Amino acid sequence: xxxxxxxxxxxxxxxxxxxxxxxxxxxxxxxxxxxxxxxxxxxxxxxxxxxxxxxxxxxxxxxxxxxxxxxxxxxxxxxxxxxxxxxxxxxxxxxxxxxxxxxxxxxxxxxxxxxxxxxxxxxxxxxxxxxxxxxxxxxxxxxxxxxxxxxxxxxxxxxxxxxxxxxxxxxxxxxxxxxxxxxxxxxxxxxxxxxxxxxxx
Amino acid sequence: xxxxxxxxxxxxxxxxxxxxxxxxxxxxxxxxxxxxxxxxxxxxxxxxxxxxxxxxxxxxxxxxxxxxxxxxxxxxxxxxxxxxxxxxxxxxxxxxxxxxxxxxxxxxxxxxxxxxxxxxxxxxxxxxxxxxxxxxxxxxxxxxxxxxxxxxxxxxxxxxxxxxxxxxxxxxxxxxxxxxxxxxxxxxxxxxxxxxxxxxx
Numbered sequence: 001x002x003x004x005x006x007x008x009x010x011x012x013x014x015x016x017x018x019x020x021x022x023x024x025x026x027x028x029x030x031x032x033x034x035x036x037x038x039x040x041x042x043x044x045x046x047x048x049x050x051x052x053x054x055x056x057x058x059x060x061x062x063x064x065x066x067x068x069x070x071x072x073x074x075x076x077x078x079x080x081x082x083x084x085x086x087x088x089x090x091x092x093x094x095x096x097x098x099x100x101x102x103x104x105x106x107x108x109x110x111x112x113x114x115x116x117x118x119x120x121x122x123x124x125x126x127x128x129x130x131x132x133x134x135x136x137x138x139x140x141x142x143x144x145x146x147x148x149x150x151x152x153x154x155x156x157x158x159x160x161x162x163x164x165x166x167x168x169x170x171x172x173x174x175x176x177x178x179x180x181x182x183x184x185x186x187x188x189x190x191x192x193x194x195x196x197x198x199x200x201x
Numbered sequence: 202x203x204x205x206x207x208x209x210x211x212x213x214x215x216x217x218x219x220x221x222x223x224x225x226x227x228x229x230x231x232x233x234x235x236x237x238x239x240x241x242x243x244x245x246x247x248x249x250x251x252x253x254x255x256x257x258x259x260x261x262x263x264x265x266x267x268x269x270x271x272x273x274x275x276x277x278x279x280x281x282x283x284x285x286x287x288x289x290x291x292x293x294x295x296x297x298x299x300x301x302x303x304x305x306x307x308x309x310x311x312x313x314x315x316x317x318x319x320x321x322x323x324x325x326x327x328x329x330x331x332x333x334x335x336x337x338x339x340x341x342x343x344x345x346x347x348x349x350x351x352x353x354x355x356x357x358x359x360x361x362x363x364x365x366x367x368x369x370x371x372x373x374x375x376x377x378x379x380x381x382x383x384x385x386x387x388x389x390x391x392x393x394x395x396x397x398x399x400x401x402x
Contacts, residue, residue: 010304038245042381043237047252048245051278054255055248058281077252080259103211179387180243185380 033159034177035152039135039168042182049130049162050077056160057086061127064088064120066113068165069133088126090116092137110142117151124156135165138172145169234360235378236353240336240369243385250331250363251278257361258287262328265289265321267314269366270334289327291317293338311343318352325357336366339373346370 036052038045053063063086067078081087093109114137120129137143149171152161163172173179237253239246254264266282270293282288294310315338321330338344350372353362364373374380 007304036244040384042383043379044239044245044249044252044381044383047250047256048248049252050255051245051248051251051253054251054281055277058277058279076256076259078259080255103208173386176387178244179385180245181384181386182243182245183241183382183384185374185382186377187379 032157033155033161035175036160036162036178036180037135037168037173037176038162038164038180038182039166039173040180040182040184041166042184043187044182045164045166046077046132048180048182049132049164050081052160052162053081053087053128053130056128057084060086062086062088062125063128063130064117064123064126065090065130065132066117066120066134067091067132068110068113068137088120106140107142110137110140113137114143114148114151121151121155121159121161124159126159129155129159129161131161131163133165134163135168135172137165138169139165139167145171148172149175233358234356234362236376237361237363237379237381238336238369238374238377239363239365239381239383240367240374241381241383241385242367243383244388245383246365246367247278247333249381249383250333250365251282253361253363254282254288254329254331257329258285261287263287263289263326264329264331265318265324265327266291266331266333267318267321267335268292268333269311269314269338289321307341308343311338311341314338315344315349315352322352322356322360322362325360327360330356330360330362332362332364334366335364336369336373338366339370340366340368346372349373350376 038048053065056063063081063084065081065087067090069092078089078091082089090113092113093106117129117131117134120126134143134148138145138148152175155161163176168176168179239249254266257264264282264285264287266288268279268291279290279292283290291314293314294307318330318332318335321327335344335349339346339349353376356362364377369380
């Protein structure tokens with residue numbers, strides 16, 4: 001095949017791809033808030049949520065964040081996002097759950113955090129709500145799943161919600177619009193690399 | 202089982218979990234920059250990269266971003282991250298690749314973008330380099346993979362790199378420290394929901 005023929009084919013292929021994308025964009029016409037769930041054992045579930053928060057801020061939107069498990073290392077996001085007036089930020093309780101070792105207290109903290117989440121889910125001035133590690137609190141049964149689903153369902157129609165954490169309950173995935181299973185293929189932590197500022201695992 | 206027994210078991214389980222985590226943290230002692238690859242067909246690959254950029258900024262670090270494919274909607278991140286003095290930001294070329302429909306031009310733009318990436322990979326004052334959608338440019342063979350791998354290998358030892366895009370080449374995954382396969386389980390776009398500001402798909 002000559003170089004010219006190859007160029008022609010490349011153009012044709014790209015033209016076809018453009019037509020498919022344009023058609024898909026035309027067909028996708030419903031404007032409403034979506035529920036996005038990032039689950040799985042791999043890295044990036046929370047980071048993707050915080051990336052979406054950054055993107056929303058780039059569009060001049062308002063963002064609410066509730067962190068349901070405060071990790072020892074997950075302080076960079078907090079330090080960063082608390083800087084912005086457009087961000088409401090709440091972190092549940094103290095330290096890792098397995099450092100408090102008191103189920104009753106963990107449950108109380110999670111429920112108090114859910115009260116903060118519910119306030120965001122009733123505020124239509126908040127465009128994006130990030131419920132970081134909510135799946136963990138659900139899995140541990142610190143929160144009542146039907147209550148959570150009900151609060152999600154009755155939120156303002158244009159509000160987007162991002163929910164992260166491994167082990168998302170099936171009922172939550174069923175009501176979600178977008179679900180991504182982030183699978184671990186390889187992890188630096190397991191190869192003996194220390195968790196470090198900026199790339200905590 | 203009485204409530205008291207249940208509480209004791211809960212404490213024991215949490216204590217054990219804490220011991221395992223502490224041991225893993227002790228064992229992970231190597232401090233060095235890591236290469237993180239986010240690939241797969243699901244949502245969140247780029248968002249996770251931008252979330253890590255936000256986290257790094259939260260730690261007062263410097264960040265470099267090169268976007269290898271400029272999407273029609275991926276403007277929120279750019280608008281947001283360009284605000285910060287600690288961020289160097291470069292976006293390749295114009296519009297989607299399939300809108301230029303000229304392979305030679307696409308290749309030139311990708312190579313010019315790689316020159317910007319290389320400059321970041323030689324600058325030890327940059328703590329985190331995000332090479333967004335690099336995998337696409339590699340897959341389309343706009344860039345020479347061995348050159349890319351060589352530039353990655355000769356970067357400053359403490360510098361972290363995040364590479365995103367579906368279809369990561371095997372040779373790149375082999376040299377990466379952390380690889381996440383982000384799998385699409387469900388996608389709002391396919392259910393007819395329009396891509397919207399703040400949650401572009």
